[in-house]
Amino acid sequence: DAKTTQPNSxxxxxxxxxxxxxxxxxxxxxxxxxxxxxxxxxxxxxxxHGLTSNVNNRMASLAIAxxxxxxxxxxxxxxxxxxxxxxxxxxxxxxxxxxxxxTFGKGTLLTVNP
Amino acid sequence: DxxxxxxxxxLFRKEGQNVTLSCEQNxxxxxxxxxxxxxxxxxxxxxxxQIVNDFQKGDIAEGYSVSREKKESFPLTVTSAQKNPTAxxxxxxxxxxxxxxxxxxxxxTRLTVT
Numbered sequence: 492d493a494k495t496t497q498p499n500s501x502x503x504x505x506x507x508x509x510x511x512x513x514x515x516x517x518x519x520x521x522x523x524x525x526x527x528x529x530x531x532x533x534x535x536x537x538x539x540h541g542l543t544s545n546v547n548n549r550m551a552s553l554a555i556a557x558x559x560x561x562x563x564x565x566x567x568x569x570x571x572x573x574x575x576x577x578x579x580x581x582x583x584x585x586x587x588x589x590x591x592x593x594t595f596g597k598g599t600l601l602t603v604n605p
Numbered sequence: 606d607x608x609x610x611x612x613x614x615x616l617f618r619k620e621g622q623n624v625t626l627s628c629e630q631n632x633x634x635x636x637x638x639x640x641x642x643x644x645x646x647x648x649x650x651x652x653x654x655q656i657v658n659d660f661q662k663g664d665i666a667e668g669y670s671v672s673r674e675k676k677e678s679f680p681l682t683v684t685s686a687q688k689n690p691t692a693x694x695x696x697x698x699x700x701x702x703x704x705x706x707x708x709x710x711x712x713x714t715r716l717t718v719t
Binding site: 523525527532533534535536537540578582592593594595596597598 | 609638640645646647648649650653663664695697705707708709710711712713
């Protein structure tokens with residue numbers, strides 16, 4: 492199974508950009524990169540996903556390396572509400588084809604300072 | 606508003622008792638998932654269901670059971686065979702198991718067994 496590696500924690504200042512890295516050196520050609528975030532005592536929420544090209548939505552941007560072995564979630568202007576655990580995960584297709592598991596690691600705890 | 610409802614938010618049980626956690630969704634999603642989260646850890650997949658009357662074991666299914674008799678409902682039973690049942694349990698759903706639509710999570714049930 493393809494795995495991801497993220498820093499345990501990062502710190503940012505309010506209204507500054509934040510770049511959250513994720514390494515996935517064993518990614519396969521058809522693995523999508525998904526990002527979720529989890530606020531304290533809540534369930535995770537979807538942030539963004541992509542395959543090869545960089546992606547933008549109202550919450551964040553996803554920059555994917557050309558070799559796809561790493562990616563970066565970009566929060567353009569961090570707010571206090573962005574303080575959360577951020578998970579970078581890969582589609583995990585088990586043998587049998589149609590099964591689809593999403594495996595979550597420990598993620599990166601982002602602290603935003605006022 | 607559509608979403609996933611987990612109840613109750615907090616649950617206390619004595620050791621040796623089975624307990625059932627409720628998960629209901631009104632998103633018309635085919636796929637549903639149960640995850641377990643321990644303090645400071647990521648999410649671990651317990652069971653998932655691609656469609657009504659179907660479910661598969663995840664990574665840590667021992668000591669748990671599920672049913673999927675209705676599309677909207679995916680209850681999880683924590684049996685007395687589960688050695689460390691105290692944890693935060695998260696239910697999720699997505700439109701279809703095999704696509705890249707995002708997972709929608711409930712706000713979890715915190716189970717304490719003493």
